[in-house]
Amino acid sequence: MNAVAASAATLSGHFARKFPEMAIAWRAEEIPDPQLLVLNEPLAAELGLDTGFLRSSDGVGLLTGSRLPADATPVAQAYAGHQFGWYAPRLGDGRALLLGEVAHADGQLRDVHLKGSGRTPFGRGGDGLAVVGPMLREYLVSEAMHALGIPSTRSLAVVGTGRLVQRETVLPGAVLTRVATSHLRVGSFQYAAATGDTDLVRRLADYAITRHYPAAAEAENSYLALFQAVAAAQASLVARWMLVGFVHGVMNTDNMTISGETIDYGPCAFMDGFDPASVYSSVDETGRYAYRNQPVVAEWNLARLAESLLPLLHEDQEKAIELAVESLADFRRQYSAAWAAGMNAKLGFRGGLEDDVTWPLVEELLALMQEGHVDYTSLFRSLGKAARGQAEPARQLVPDVTAFDAWVDRWRAQSPDADAMDRVNPAYIPRNHLVEEALAAATGGDLDPLSRLLNAVTHPFDERPGLERYAVGAPEDFGTYRTFCGT
Numbered sequence: 001m002n003a004v005a006a007s008a009a010t011l012s013g014h015f016a017r018k019f020p021e022m023a024i025a026w027r028a029e030e031i032p033d034p035q036l037l038v039l040n041e042p043l044a045a046e047l048g049l050d051t052g053f054l055r056s057s058d059g060v061g062l063l064t065g066s067r068l069p070a071d072a073t074p075v076a077q078a079y080a081g082h083q084f085g086w087y088a089p090r091l092g093d094g095r096a097l098l099l100g101e102v103a104h105a106d107g108q109l110r111d112v113h114l115k116g117s118g119r120t121p122f123g124r125g126g127d128g129l130a131v132v133g134p135m136l137r138e139y140l141v142s143e144a145m146h147a148l149g150i151p152s153t154r155s156l157a158v159v160g161t162g163r164l165v166q167r168e169t170v171l172p173g174a175v176l177t178r179v180a181t182s183h184l185r186v187g188s189f190q191y192a193a194a195t196g197d198t199d200l201v202r203r204l205a206d207y208a209i210t211r212h213y214p215a216a217a218e219a220e221n222s223y224l225a226l227f228q229a230v231a232a233a234q235a236s237l238v239a240r241w242m243l244v245g246f247v248h249g250v251m252n253t254d255n256m257t258i259s260g261e262t263i264d265y266g267p268c269a270f271m272d273g274f275d276p277a278s279v280y281s282s283v284d285e286t287g288r289y290a291y292r293n294q295p296v297v298a299e300w301n302l303a304r305l306a307e308s309l310l311p312l313l314h315e316d317q318e319k320a321i322e323l324a325v326e327s328l329a330d331f332r333r334q335y336s337a338a339w340a341a342g343m344n345a346k347l348g349f350r351g352g353l354e355d356d357v358t359w360p361l362v363e364e365l366l367a368l369m370q371e372g373h374v375d376y377t378s379l380f381r382s383l384g385k386a387a388r389g390q391a392e393p394a395r396q397l398v399p400d401v402t403a404f405d406a407w408v409d410r411w412r413a414q415s416p417d418a419d420a421m422d423r424v425n426p427a428y429i430p431r432n433h434l435v436e437e438a439l440a441a442a443t444g445g446d447l448d449p450l451s452r453l454l455n456a457v458t459h460p461f462d463e464r465p466g467l468e469r470y471a472v473g474a475p476e477d478f479g480t481y482r483t484f485c486g487t
């Protein structure tokens, strides 16, 4: 056994073996001068990986795919997808590889995946590379999401490659090592369905059931149960995004998982001032993926999943469509219920309150916030103090103080639970101006701002002295924030 195999957990190749039609065996490109920029030690431990080893040159080789155990079978995965509503039959991992699966301490498998590992046969016009800023951005935001309790792919490491990559300017290259409960996407099913091979769709669905929804195997109609489980997971996920003010930015069907984890942190952003129309991505010209559209887009994407699964839902296509439509209606109900429950928790409402008490309070607060473009995260966090009788920090955030005071009086009459509020309203999120500051420094070689920001956002509910600047909105001169895709 070589040193790599001896020190690393086994990388099995389940997907590669089971789905040769959807996987191209491929190798990561050699890296001229690898530098480990950030390593997620707690995650490494959960995966049974030794951090001392991962920091060694063999370990960095494992993290970047250049020194794998001899029996590893890295592959580029095939998938299709609707991008901004337009169907692309062959997307796939153009600059990414699935190295294989490892066992997590929870007993489930995790995919270990690379982003920026070189051009694959799915690369089309792209260079197959990634750069330091966006890979650290994915690391930072995915770990923040995880710490917020929101299902997400995880980030194990970012390694600088020492290679220069041409973007708008020349930038330093990097590889992200990503960990996910799987990389099955809505687009994976679209790809399988488009081959016309129903058996492939069935095998993929069986694989998804085994990895994510084993209870569906026991259902009378397992594939309908799979669809319903995905829809329920996405209803809960998107509600969580909305409650925390997260805008994914590129909700194409290839960027929506079957597991219900958030995936592909490209042009994403957290809202500062509350505006349901918020769009950050420079390529989203029509606002298709605006904050307020996310639930409807998720439903649209799920309809594409249902179409791909139709032959499995019922042998009679009319019946299959009926079943899919009924299940999609459940998505709306589940989303609304998850959002309402989450909003009630954010406002500290205790159980037993009637909707006609809580609902007007929620609606009026959101209207006040929208009118005043009030910082979403700061206001909810400061309401925890207001619930304890210190309304001043919240009052300072709202332009219409008279209306706000009246609202606070009515709200406090419901005895909101301040401690419970502090457990769901984060003090620290990856605010856009802080993310940009940390990434600019890291791109220039200074990783300190990144590690300070990581420290704040990976303990988001734990307000700490000295971290005040991480808890406030963007300065006035930060301007209109724009994010860029595909970098």
Ligand code: AMP
Pocket: 091, 092, 093, 094, 095, 096, 119, 122, 123, 124, 125, 126, 127, 128, 129, 130, 250, 254, 255, 264, 266, 485, 486, 487
């Ligand atoms: P994304 O917008 O990151 O979800 O990527 C959409 C598609 O474009 C996927 O098939 C990616 O593999 C591919 N892609 C993105 N950037 C690159 C790149 N630099 N080189 C090759 N393929 C890329």
Ligand code: MG
Pocket: 254, 255, 264
């Ligand atoms: Mg993607």
